[in-house]
Amino acid sequence: MPYVVTQSCCSDASCVLACPVNCIHPAPGDPDFATAEMLYIDPDGCVDCGACATACPVDAIKPHTLLTPAEEPFLALNAEYFEVFPHADRAPVAVVPPQRRLRDPRPVRVAVVGAGPAGLYAADELLKHPELRVDVLDRLPTPHGLVRAGVAPDHQRTKQAERLFRQIEEQPAFGYLLGVEVGRDVSRAELDERYDAVIWTVGASADKPLHVPGEDLPGSLSATEVVGWYNGHPDHQDLAVDLGHERVVVVGNGNVALDVARVLTLDPERLRGTDIAGLPWAQLAQSRVREVVVLGRRGPAQAAFTLPELVGLVALAEQGVVDVVVETGGADLPADTPVGRQLARLRSLPTDPSRRRIVLRFLTQPLAVLGEERVTGLEVERTSLQPGPDGTLRAVGTGGTEVLECGLVLRAVGYHGREVADLPYDPATGTVPSDRGRVEPGTYVAGWVKRGPTGFIGTNKSCAQETVARLLDDLDAGLVGPPARDAADLGALLASRGVTVLDLSDWRALDAEERRRGAAGGRVRAKIVDREEMLRVAVEARRERVARPRYASRPKARSTR
Ligand SMILES: Cc1cc2nc3c(=O)[nH]c(=O)nc-3n(C[C@H](O)[C@H](O)[C@H](O)COP(=O)(O)OP(=O)(O)OC[C@H]3O[C@@H](n4cnc5c(N)ncnc54)[C@H](O)[C@@H]3O)c2cc1C
Ligand code: SF4
Ligand code: SF4
Structure with a gap:
């Protein structure tokens, strides 16, 4: 009875260290760990001890006998990973790095700016050292970043990562200063003079534009805003999301695009018990949307969504919750790949005109958002794939155009970091340039602001560990601190500026x-x-x-x- 990793896996590798026989991969240190969409259990190596299931913060691991029909494809997917990457040549136990100790055990105070996953994993890593105290600041009165304000409301299991964050917060040397925007309420210099070191984990909260005419029309929105709207982010509650039309087009086909497409097409009753924000839910309950078209510039083999997300979507289609139509634009489905098989499965399912539907449309790019006073449609062009100078296949317009009538166009072509405080900034990547997290001694970055908007919640754990290792190197080398002032006066400084700080x-x-x-x-x-x-x-x-x-x-x- 092997255990199986399922859809909500966020790649934090907690299970790897729990496993007594090292049969969960890719593990930290494996070449493909950094890019893994999820981790997998080798059914031939698993001894059914259940330790991994206990260690998993999001309940992603189950014995195969307890898989629901929607989760059953994960049994084959776990096994298939080890057919491609056999387990036999791996070390017999997972590598557990020895706990490092500081050379100079003096009290050290670190500020972490941003209370999302990267900030909390960084705090956790720092607090392994009894000399360290950590204050975590966030511009919102609520912590947990995109786990609260990004992860889709129908993915409640993924949001269980907040239980892990709660354990991190309970550590005695952990403190919050919530509702404090660094760069507005307090400057970078004011933090630097009060803390031995500052780790910036401010994420990547902007979205990439489409660069097509008409994208500023009312009704043309970013998926970032819409996700924030239905997830109750206070910055996006006044967003005008007009759901009075039958079709919505989402440009981009990554996981965020699939999230938005699902939320707009699911029966609102399925979302009622979740943490979706109240007014958006009421608006969704009145929605006239029947179809969400998800556009991909390239073909099915290059789709940006991950396999676990696609498996989840296939399960909804199999249950008759929503129809999912695959329009490849003439491209073949990738044969013998798990994604190809899932798309073929979607194609084989019967559809029902009474159901709402999601159309996964490939080899199509946007040309112009149409409309006079607001969006009435999107002009699109068929593409074909041509090898670029570096050998990767690029989408090139074929000249064949058409208009998709719609009331909303949502761009979901990627997140982008904003410039923050007076940190160095690379506008091309939207990140703060660093050497494995070190910007300069005393200033560090982790999470999306460091590596760009890639990876999953748990990916930020190894990212934060790498950054904290640089900070500890600098402490050991005497390159940081002690600070010029006591951080204890920060509260008074903020109060004098009228900032209400939550702990x-x-x-x-x-x-x-x-x-x-x-x-x-x-x-x-x-x-x-x-x-x-x-x-x-x-x-x-x-x-x-x-x-x-x-x-x-x-x-x-x-x-x-
Ligand atoms: C829509 C969406 C859905 C996702 N769904 C999943 C999923 O289902 N599973 C999964 O594993 N991963 C998912 N991810 C990815 C995951 O959310 C990210 O990997 C993770 O949140 C990145 O962590 P972070 O800490 O770098 O950034 P964030 O989570 O964005 O946290 C940054 C924090 O910094 C704060 N901040 C910003 N500027 C300042 C400032 N100047 N001063 C103080 N605070 C500031 C912000 O308020 C925020 O709380 C999703 C991402 C998105 C966008
Ligand atoms: S059940 Fe035990 S042996 Fe199997 S993967 Fe989990 S920890 Fe490893
Ligand atoms: S979420 Fe973490 S602990 Fe759970 S299966 Fe994925 S990597 Fe393992």
Whole structure:
């Protein structure tokens, strides 16, 4: 009864260290670990101990007998990985690096800017050293970055990564300063003079433009904004998402495009119990959208979505939740690849005109967003694949055009980092240039701002570990700190600027209130989406905590004699 890794795997490799027989790969150190879409269990090596399932933060691992029909394809996918990369020549146990110790055990204080996965994994890695205290800052009153505001609401298992973040937050030397935008409320220099080192984990929150005429028309939006809207990100709650038309076109076919296509086509009842924001859910419940076309410039073999996401979509189509139509534009489906087989499976499924549908359309590129006052359509051109100078296949327009009538055009062609504070910035990649995370001694980066918007939640763990190793090198070499001022006065500085800063207890109170409101409606949580309300709820709870005596006097026990 081998165990099997399924769709919600976020590649953090926690299971690798738990496995007594080293049968989960690719593991850190394997050449393909950095680019892996998920990890796989070798069915021939697995001794069914279940340790990996306990270690997994997102419940991605199951014994094969407990797989649901939707998860069954993962049994073959796990086995197939080891047919291509046989296990026999691997080391018998996973490599566990020895715990490093600082040469000079003096107290060290590190600020981490950005409370997303990279920031929290960095904090966790730093807190393995008893000399270190870590303050994590975020511009929002809520932490957890894109796990809260990006991961799709129908992927609640993936959002269980927040349970792991909770454990990281509980460490005694961990602190939050939430609601603080570095670069606006406090400068980089003011942080630098208060901390031995600062790690920037601010993500990549902008989107790439299409560079076609009409993309600024009302009704032409970025998937980034729409994802933020339905996930309750306070910056995107006023977004005008017009769902009064039958067709939406999403340009780009990565996982974010599939997320948006699913959310726009799923029966709202399937989303009701999730953490989707309240008003967007109500709007989706009234939606007239019948079809979402997902455009890919290149062919099915070059599709940007990952295999686990495609398997999840196939399962929805098999269950009759939504129709998924594959239009290859004349290209052959890639034979003998797992993606090709999943697309062929989609093609073989019957469709039903009464159901909403997602069209995966390949070899098509956008030419112009059409409309006078708002979007009425998208002009597209067929493409063909030609080898570029470096040998990779590029999409080249064939001249054959058509108009897809639609009411919304969403661009999902990639995220891009913004310039932040006065850090060095590479506009081409949208990242802060660094040497394995070191910008200069005392200044470091991890996560999407370091390596660009690639990888999964867990990918940020090894990324943050690499960065923290550079920071520890610099501490050992005496290149950083001690700081000129005490970080303890940061709170007073921010208060003098009128910034309401939330700490861990405040976040716990806000979290509890969202869960309480959600439970009343049978939901995971009812997100508070207005920044002022978030602050109000947290501050009121703080007042109550302060007013409540820490140890309420208990009535004296009555004598039984
Ligand atoms: C739509 C979407 C869906 C995804 N779904 C999945 C999935 O299902 N599974 C999976 O494994 N991965 C998924 N990912 C990828 C995953 O979310 C990323 O790998 C991860 O969030 C990147 O982590 P990060 O910490 O670098 O950035 P982020 O998560 O973006 O965190 C950055 C944090 O920095 C804060 N910040 C920014 N600027 C400042 C500032 N000036 N001062 C203070 N704070 C600041 C932000 O508020 C944010 O909280 C998804 C990504 C997207 C975009
Ligand atoms: S069940 Fe045990 S042996 Fe099998 S993959 Fe998990 S940890 Fe390894
Ligand atoms: S999420 Fe992490 S622990 Fe779970 S299966 Fe994937 S790599 Fe293993």
